[in-house]
Amino acid sequence: MIEPGSIPAALVGGAVIGLAAALMLAVNGRILGVSGIAAGMIAAGTSGSERLLRGAFLLGMLVGGLAIGRVIPQALPGALTSNHGVLALAGLAVGFGTRLGGGCTSGHGVCGMARLSPRSLVATGVFMAAGFATVFVIRHVLGGLS
Amino acid sequence: MRLVSFFALGALFAIGLGISGMTQPAKVVGFLDLFGAWDPALMFVMGGAVMVNFVGYRLAVGRPHPLLAARFDVPTRRDIDWQLLLGATLFGAGWGLAGFCPGPALVALASGSVDVMVFVGAMFAGFVLKDLVIKPAAPKLQAGLAASR
Numbered sequence: 001m002i003e004p005g006s007i008p009a010a011l012v013g014g015a016v017i018g019l020a021a022a023l024m025l026a027v028n029g030r031i032l033g034v035s036g037i038a039a040g041m042i043a044a045g046t047s048g049s050e051r052l053l054r055g056a057f058l059l060g061m062l063v064g065g066l067a068i069g070r071v072i073p074q075a076l077p078g079a080l081t082s083n084h085g086v087l088a089l090a091g092l093a094v095g096f097g098t099r100l101g102g103g104c105t106s107g108h109g110v111c112g113m114a115r116l117s118p119r120s121l122v123a124t125g126v127f128m129a130a131g132f133a134t135v136f137v138i139r140h141v142l143g144g145l146s
Numbered sequence: 147m148r149l150v151s152f153f154a155l156g157a158l159f160a161i162g163l164g165i166s167g168m169t170q171p172a173k174v175v176g177f178l179d180l181f182g183a184w185d186p187a188l189m190f191v192m193g194g195a196v197m198v199n200f201v202g203y204r205l206a207v208g209r210p211h212p213l214l215a216a217r218f219d220v221p222t223r224r225d226i227d228w229q230l231l232l233g234a235t236l237f238g239a240g241w242g243l244a245g246f247c248p249g250p251a252l253v254a255l256a257s258g259s260v261d262v263m264v265f266v267g268a269m270f271a272g273f274v275l276k277d278l279v280i281k282p283a284a285p286k287l288q289a290g291l292a293a294s295r
Binding site for chain 2: 015042090
């Protein structure tokens with residue numbers, strides 16, 4: 001078994017992610033963007049049948065997660081910190097930001113870059129840069145998370 | 147059939163995320179720590195995913211229509227606006243803070259960790275908050291989704 005998060009595992013896992021995204025398009029004609037799918041699931045204007053499809057996808061993710069937890073438990077170590085204030089702030093920024101920017105690592109990163117979409121190329125560059133900058137400030141200016 | 151395909155694709159996607167290392171926040175932050183002990187491994191996740199999807203995307207859209215839908219629904223906007231830039235900045239900041247982006251956070255719920263639930267709960271609150279502050283601007287997409295059903 002390859003170590004999850006090692007370079008070979010990253011390549012294999014990435015290829016599986018790319019395959020899922022390509023199949024979503026080939027089978028359902030849609031972009032596999034997690035923030036969009038999840039937000040649409042709870043948005044006011046979503047129809048019942050649409051909600052069901054999105055719910056099925058999210059349920060599949062949870063079942064896939066349970067399977068991963070069984071086979072490679074070290075892949076699911078939980079969160080980085082137990083500071084719920086930090087986690088809530090981060091979650092809020094991720095939720096608000098992905099909807100405002102129209103996508104996350106899957107929709108803009110995996111799907112948009114493969115389509116060479118200018119919006120996605122810019123968004124991916126910006127969120128990567130913001131991630132680098134945030135970790136720099138936390139680790140090398142503030143001296144780490146509590 | 148569509149319902150089954152959505153479920154199966156969600157599971158496949160989650161398994162890919164788990165193998166890749168994206169569901170380990172410490173690993174993600176190690177990758178984002180460009181100016182410290184940088185861990186480049188996760189670069190290969192995006193590399194592998196984009197390579198496979200680059201080819202897969204082109205094979206898929208070359209067909210007359212998707213297997214289980216009437217037509218392809220792919221975003222067509224090309225403009226770069228302030229919402230894209232501010233949204234991506236906020237997202238990147240939250241990603242760097244907790245080491246979770248939306249997909250891996252949802253997969254990590256399977257660990258049963260209350261900490262992960264706090265992150266995911268706040269993320270959904272963020273989805274709702276955005277629609278409250280700025281009205282959803284995608285009636286075209288909604289219509290497209292409806293037509294493709």
